[in-house]
Amino acid sequence: MKKIKGGITCPKGFKATGNHIGVKKKRKDLAIIYSEVPAKVSGVFTKNVVKAAPVIWCQGILKRKKTIQAVVINSGNANACTGEVGKKHTAIMAEKTAKCLNLDLYEVLVSSTGIIGVPLPIEKITNGIEENYKNIGNKVEDGNLAAEAIMTTDTFAKQIAVELTIGGKAVKIGGMAKGSGMIHPNMGTMLSYITTDANISQELLDKAFKESNLDSYNMISVDGDTSTNDTAIIMANGLACNEEIIEENEDYEKFKKAVHYVNLYLAQQIVKDGEGAGKLISVTVSGAKTKEDARKLSKSVITSNLVKTAFFGEDANWGRIVCALGYAGVDFDLNKTSISFNCLGNEIYLMQNGIPLEFDEEIAKKILMEVEIAVNIILEEGKEQATAWGCDLSYDYVKINADYRT
């Protein structure tokens, strides 16, 4: 597998575009993804009880239909908490896109992201679709435009593409995603779209994508708030013409690994671009009794405001890490717990078997001044491990969020 230039338009038969249609003042706010042939689809969505209208739309379609051909996405307005009119607006977005692209209504998925509780400016959006759908193209630049158009407070576009060989055929996977606040996904991140030309059975597409989600998007946190709009979708149109992957063989493992690589990359990019974030912190818990324990413990640490502010302050405050482990809802023996930080070959042990160690504050400072820091927590409860990713909590997070709506 190798990384290649571009994003969602790299796999064969996928086109995209991104344009400014006036939902936002100046920046791009409409993206369209299109597959030339029907693509199998799998998706995971927010577990928030309050689901935005487009999430409900997508879930409905995925229940009934297993192939789609397009996704239409607006940024600037989340179409969440907008009641019946919100549902109508989502259907209108799908209808308009279907008409323009000559598709069936139920072959179009819809996403929205932005402010909650304000009805969509639906005429601007339908006019925007009408005026821009012909711009779709399969160049890298077309993918770039789409990745830009789904951004809200993101400071950079997040995309990736990889190429691998399956059964002698070149298979490509592309992806794009957006963050960057209200990020604490529970089955799916804010918005993430993966395209692939791999030929794979519906069952295994679901399996690979959903399992990868548990250890990618579901393991990141910017601020502990699970959004109403979290959506992660993969489309597989089979145009790579590899022999269909129908069992969990070597080809499947290769595909799954590549999909996970793409998901993980995008998830980490979301954290790096977290609101006000200056550092990417990874927290690995190993030696846990179960995988779920390891996930809960690592996520509890990375979600703690006190841990996050300590990283912002470049303070080796391992006590707060221990405290966050303690309230994660998992039983473990502190007397068999060790904690270290490392970065670029520097490593310091802060605690070994429950006993605080004297450590070199100079080396600690050196590590903490870096922008990517790894926290390792070693238990002696079992053999499972998990990693969670998050960012520091800074003045800028407060600034960005104190005055978002107005």
Add this chain to the structure above:
Amino acid sequence: MKKIKGGITCPKGFKATGNHIGVKKKRKDLAIIYSEVPAKVSGVFTKNVVKAAPVIWCQGILKRKKTIQAVVINSGNANACTGEVGKKHTAIMAEKTAKCLNLDLYEVLVSSTGIIGVPLPIEKITNGIEENYKNIGNKVEDGNLAAEAIMTTDTFAKQIAVELTIGGKAVKIGGMAKGSGMIHPNMGTMLSYITTDANISQELLDKAFKESNLDSYNMISVDGDTSTNDTAIIMANGLACNEEIIEENEDYEKFKKAVHYVNLYLAQQIVKDGEGAGKLISVTVSGAKTKEDARKLSKSVITSNLVKTAFFGEDANWGRIVCALGYAGVDFDLNKTSISFNCLGNEIYLMQNGIPLEFDEEIAKKILMEVEIAVNIILEEGKEQATAWGCDLSYDYVKINADYRT
């Protein structure tokens, strides 16, 4: 029931003192509470798996003994994550206090608060107890000194006293507490001590105190971090000489109500003095299916970083409130949910039956500029209600916590 001047030294037979003994650089750091006669005791402690040594000590005593006579408390060092030496230090603190006050070792409770993971400067503490235990007194000022001595990043001392009549006798209840970071109690707050001269059975003392905890300390959040040292203790020495309360009659209800008043007052003071806090936000959820649902929903809203930063920014961002309700882990129908803000007679409805309302931004701004704001969330699921209290998330919270340890 009326509020009276003072705190823990108001009830008959309770003495206290607070002094500087050198754990902290300048400020007071040792408090002793003493009852002239054995006092029945009840307590609730952190549910954090990682418990500080003094918490383990107190839990051990409360299991075996139902009367105590003293509590010794140091601030500046939490004696948490200090392994076997931490346990020894706690026992030494109890031993020294018992010797000075001529008590049995197991009649002394111990608390510590401050930095995690550093062994106590135990000699300073034993010398401090030796040199200062004779200062204990029953004046209001003596209670003030104790309330000051338990502070860490608190900006003011938190205490209260009330007087009520039970069976023709004047009964007093006094209390003191400290916050102000790592505040998201799970059965008990950082540190809270209640004294009373009421004569009441052990069983009903437990019942009144533990039930009150669920709706006072357990319903506040400063930063979502449950500490390793949370402790709330009530001591009842019976010196008011009322006929012992042994059943859930009118006297019991009066006593319970007064205890809850004291706990709630202290809990709210902790939130008001939350690190970096500028506003006290109360979130009431009514019309919930169960009391537990109402608690979960209100606490989810007040714990959300996005909700808290919106209040800091004085932004009527009800969408974030809806989002936090949605991920609370409780099922409810958004289409029957209404939300309003009110303060000092001003009220605005932001949402009614799931539909966002146009509201007067001027009135919203007026309410949001106040320092105490009530958020009312009305469901149509049932008849239960609960209130949670929290504060805004400000630049100062980040500042205080980015550099706490060094």
